[in-house]
Amino acid sequence: MAVDLTHCTLCPRECGADRTQKQGRCGAGMLPRLARAALHRWEEPCISGSEPERGSGTVFFSGCPLGCRFCQNAPISLENFGREVTVSRLGEIFLELQEQGAWNLNLVSAAQYLPQVVEALDLVRGRLGIPVVYNSGGYEKVESLRLLEGYVDIYLPDLKFMDPALGTDCADAPDYFAVASAAILEMVRQTGSLQMGEDGMLRRGVIVRHLVLPGERRDSERLLRWLAQAVPVEDIFLSLMSQYTPCRPMERKALNRRLSTFEYNWVRDIAQGLGFSGFGQERSSAREEYTPPFDLTGV
Ligand code: SF4
Structure with missing residues (x-):
């Protein structure tokens, strides 16, 4: 392309x-515009590890093609906070994170900078020895994802909603499911099945993340049923998240409250019944520690 x-x-x-x-x-x-590049300990355990002095080498890119109204990273995704860097500086940042002990290089919301990311990865080829993680809202064109083939080891896409009306209300994206479902199939095609290291860290594969939304558990069920028939459940991990936090007024009344324990457990039980393995979240941890300070650290 x-x-x-x-x-x-x-x-x-x-x-x-x-x-x-x-x-x-x-x-x-x-x-490329970045808001932060630092070790991050709040991803899934096979991405962040458990050693307190290490973590995932996370690069937060500013801006976002999807722009969910409830985004917990709103200062960077919706308000575009960040600082521009050259492509060669981006490559240096990748190496600096590796030197700090990152388990992997974790590119968060980089879709709008794919050509620059590929160029930076080319610049550090042979010096970057850690897996590359592509952390995405899932709203990606298949032809653009093909630019990443051979560069990305682990995809970490969201699968957010199926109902076009919900996609419209949350992100002006009625086509979200059509786009994200094709993107996830392309990601699985590129990586193949899960490959774990002896240290318990993921080396290759796809982790699909789904944030259960208040009032929308039936949509979650439809998404999970689609995923279970589209991809062998043993080939991916499912990360079922509960930390929805209302941060601005939403037209759908239920989206102005937090998720209930009943709703989360109801969706979790369906995921387990479909045979998914992966990660859940303790409801008590659905708080700000998942959102790091966007203060240009490491940029
Ligand atoms: S990535 Fe390109 S097409 Fe998409 S919103 Fe940004 S500028 Fe427009």
Whole structure:
């Protein structure tokens, strides 16, 4: 796929922005914009590990093609907080995280900067020896994901909602499920089944994350049933999350409250019945520690 950033169609929004002149709908210009690059201990255990002095080498990119209204990273995803860096500096940051002891390089919401990320990974080829994790909202074009083939070892996509009306209400994205379902199949095609290291860390594969939304457990059920028939359940991990936090007024009344324990357990039981393995969240941990300070650390 030839990437023309003077008429950007990298993501499903296909806004056509000339990024040499102005930012696209997602907030991206020509240079990668970052809010933080540091070790992070709050991913799934096979990504972050358990040693307190280590963690996942997480690079938070600013802006987002999807832009969920309830995003817990709103200062960077919706408000585009961050600082631009050159591609060569981005490569240096990758190596610095490796030197700090990162288990892996974890690229968070990088879809709008795919060509620059690939260029930076090429610059550090042969020096970066840790797995590359691509951490995504799932709203990705298959042809853009193909740019990452051979670069990414672990995909960490969200699978958020199936109902087009829910996609519209949460992110102006009625096509979210059509897009994300195809993206997940492409991710599984690229990585193949799960490969764990002897240290218990994931080396290769896909972890699908699903945040259970208050009032929408039936949508969660439909998503999980789709996933279980689309992909062998033993080939992926499922990470079922509960930390939904209302942060701005939402039209759907239920989205203005937290998830109940009943709702989370109801969806968890369905996931277990379908044979998924993976990770759950203790309801008591659904708090701010999952959101690191966006203060340009490491940028
Ligand atoms: S990545 Fe950004 S600039 Fe490119 S099409 Fe999507 S929203 Fe527009």
